[in-house]
Amino acid sequence: MRKPMVGTGWKMNHGPAAALTYAARLRALLAEQKTAGLDIFVLPPFVSLSAASAGFAGSPVQTGGQNIHWDEAGSWTGEISAPMLKEVGCRYAELAHSERLQHFGETYERVRLKVDAALAADLTPILCLGESAEDKRLGTSDDTLRYQVMTALAGQTPATIPGVVLAYEPRWAIGQSDAAPPDYVAERHAGLRALLVDLWGEKTAEDTRIIYGGSVSQTNGAGLISLPNVDGLFIGRSAWTPEGFAAMVRIVADAKLA
């Protein structure tokens, strides 16, 4: 059984003081909602992780970092290690976000090392996958997703794959006015599920969560979370307020905990 998820990445928003304010407000809102049975997560900026982890301590909300280096320590100026995320109370490590690929030179070859580092530190990798607008135009979306999965998860086993959350985020749908069309999302998630079967077998595919991100909102969220093979929602802008995120938690809970 795949435990449903709902999470938000704050990107470069909410310093430590704002993180504490957000956490206090979200805790109060979620105390009035169904949350048992959901994995709920927030991915603050690095400088806000200690504050956020403290602010959410004892609540249903877990924290995670938006990136890690593949090494445990060393001369890597400006980088953060998986053990450091663990030390500040994180459960998750987001990897390969499209903005890291587009603006900061990230590669899926490097992400493979980061998946290993996250798992070694007992963090759950949230592995972002997604095709470009050009892929979509050319009909090569599934080829690109296959390359990303096979490269980032090379060396994993049927037993370790379910410890990774796949986050399907079509690049062309991020930061837009609406999400990818539901039938398109359903096709890509079905393709990823079939790829997991092909590479690691039925049980691994059945146990591995695939969540959707890319302009999720209160308008489209219920339709997206109801699609087959969509095990959760991963929200940016619509969840940068506690009220917005609490509304998305409710949408996922209503769909998945009924």
Ligand SMILES: O=C(CO)[C@H](O)COP(=O)(O)O
């Ligand atoms: O990071 C994302 C979700 O946290 C993703 O980039 C979607 O962002 P959004 O389009 O602002 O929801």
